[in-house]
Amino acid sequence: MNLIAVVGAGTMGNGIAHVFAQKGYKVNLIDTQHTALEKALQTIQKNLDRQISKGSIDEANKISTLNNISIFESIELGVVNADLVIEAATENSEIKKKIFSLIDQYAPSNCILASNTSSISITQLGAVTKRPEKVIGMHFMNPVPVMKLVEIINGDQTSLVVTETIVKLTEAINKIPCVVKDFPGFIANRILMPMINEAIIALSEGVSDANTIDQIMKLGMAHPMGPLQLADYIGLDVCKNILDIMKEGFDNTKYAPAPLLVEMVAEGKLGIKTGVGFYKY
Ligand SMILES: NC(=O)c1ccc[n+]([C@@H]2O[C@H](COP(=O)([O-])OP(=O)(O)OC[C@H]3O[C@@H](n4cnc5c(N)ncnc54)[C@H](O)[C@@H]3O)[C@@H](O)[C@H]2O)c1
Incomplete structure (x- = not known):
């Protein structure tokens, strides 16, 4: 995993981008609203400053984290070289299905597609793509930089190797994965x-x-x-x-x-x- 694309730069998207960028991953943060991208960068900066004031990171880490984040206003451009796409857009089934179908068209064929959805069926999101075995739920908690849990949701067709990859990645960013089945609302x-x-x-x-x-x-x-x-x-x-x-x-x-x-x-x-x-x- 080198490049991670995050679709949706709201409350959750900015936190997910923050955490991966801080761990040294390159992150493409994508939102259709330019103002959301600007606000996300401000929020990340503010949260990094808070980490500095608490003594948990230094100025160099703040700079490298910010340097790892690029912003995009279109999915088509933002996902082309991604190894993993994490969708964190509005919690609406139709919106997410359109996004997944678009990501599927433009992301490399080996790219894993994850959703941060709180409740929408991962199986249904996978069904709008040509790679349902590579579609998985990666449900981060709010605020992402602080909360340890990531609920990992297997769709009906998610492959074992994809689950294992996402579990390892979650551990690599110092979070704790809990794997569950695809039921409305999952467990959390x-x-x-x-x-x-x-x-x-x-x-x-x-x-x-x-x-x-x-x-x-x-x-x-x-x-x-x-x-x-x-x-x-x-x-x-x-x-x-x-x-x-x-x-x-x-x-x-x-x-x-x-x-x-x-x-x-x-x-x-x-x-x-x-x-x-x-x-x-
Ligand atoms: N808020 C929480 O506490 C929380 C916790 C866990 C999971 N979630 C889940 O995370 C996801 C995002 O929630 P949020 O609270 O960050 O929402 P939000 O409303 O803060 O942000 C959503 C962002 O998605 C963008 N967006 C909408 N359509 C888009 C598109 N087609 N392409 C790109 N960007 C698009 C919007 O412009 C907005 O900036 C939801 O699925 C939600 O259920 C939220």
């Missing part, structure tokens, strides 16, 4: 999202205020962050999309996003990224 979000959704329902029923709900889960369950604060951090639009995908995937209304969540997303209250969610930022 299948368990996390119903909890967040229930916290939102309790809030809308007036059982308690946001701060108290979060305190109860932090103090009582030893969670480092309460569910409402975590939802703001993830992005309320991302939470809603994941719940919609699980509801459809399991054909079960127990995963239906809480009406308050739907309302907040419609109002553009998406959490930290828009400055307002369950809290103000």
Whole structure:
């Protein structure tokens, strides 16, 4: 693995680019929105400065990390020489299928295609390509430079050698791989999202205020962050999309996003990224 292309330069894409570039890989960061690329580079720079102030890296590491990242506004140009493409675009099945089909056309035939999807079927993403055996889920956690877990998802046709390669690569960037099967929401979000959704329902029923709900889960369950604060951090639009995908995937209304969540997303209250969610930022 030398060159890694990351498609989507939002919350997750910039973190994934940061981590690989810091480990010495060349990274092509791709987004259709120029502003997203600019913002991603600013975020990476800010996060590297934070690492310097904590003493975990030096100035030379910051410079080499930034030098390893190139930005592209088109998939066609950004993936041509890639050994691995990690897609981290918007959590929407149709968008991701279009992206996978495009990557498949332009990436080298031996290139592995991974998705950072939180919940969309890896098998279905693989099915739009001519290389389903080389398609795999690589679900990083937010914030990527800090969180150790990478949930690795095998599609129905993912080959053993591809899984082994991605497990080794995950270890090479000092993360811990956990391999799971391709079910809606996999493991992480299948368990996390119903909890967040229930916290939102309790809030809308007036059982308690946001701060108290979060305190109860932090103090009582030893969670480092309460569910409402975590939802703001993830992005309320991302939470809603994941719940919609699980509801459809399991054909079960127990995963239906809480009406308050739907309302907040419609109002553009998406959490930290828009400055307002369950809290103000
Ligand atoms: N936010 C989280 O905490 C979190 C955690 C784990 C996984 N994920 C997953 O990571 C993925 C990205 O989520 P995010 O929170 O970074 O989203 P985001 O909205 O912050 O960023 C998505 C980016 O994708 C870009 N994009 C959309 N269509 C594109 C295309 N055709 N080509 C190139 N770029 C395109 C957008 O311009 C945007 O910059 C999703 O699949 C999400 O489920 C998110």
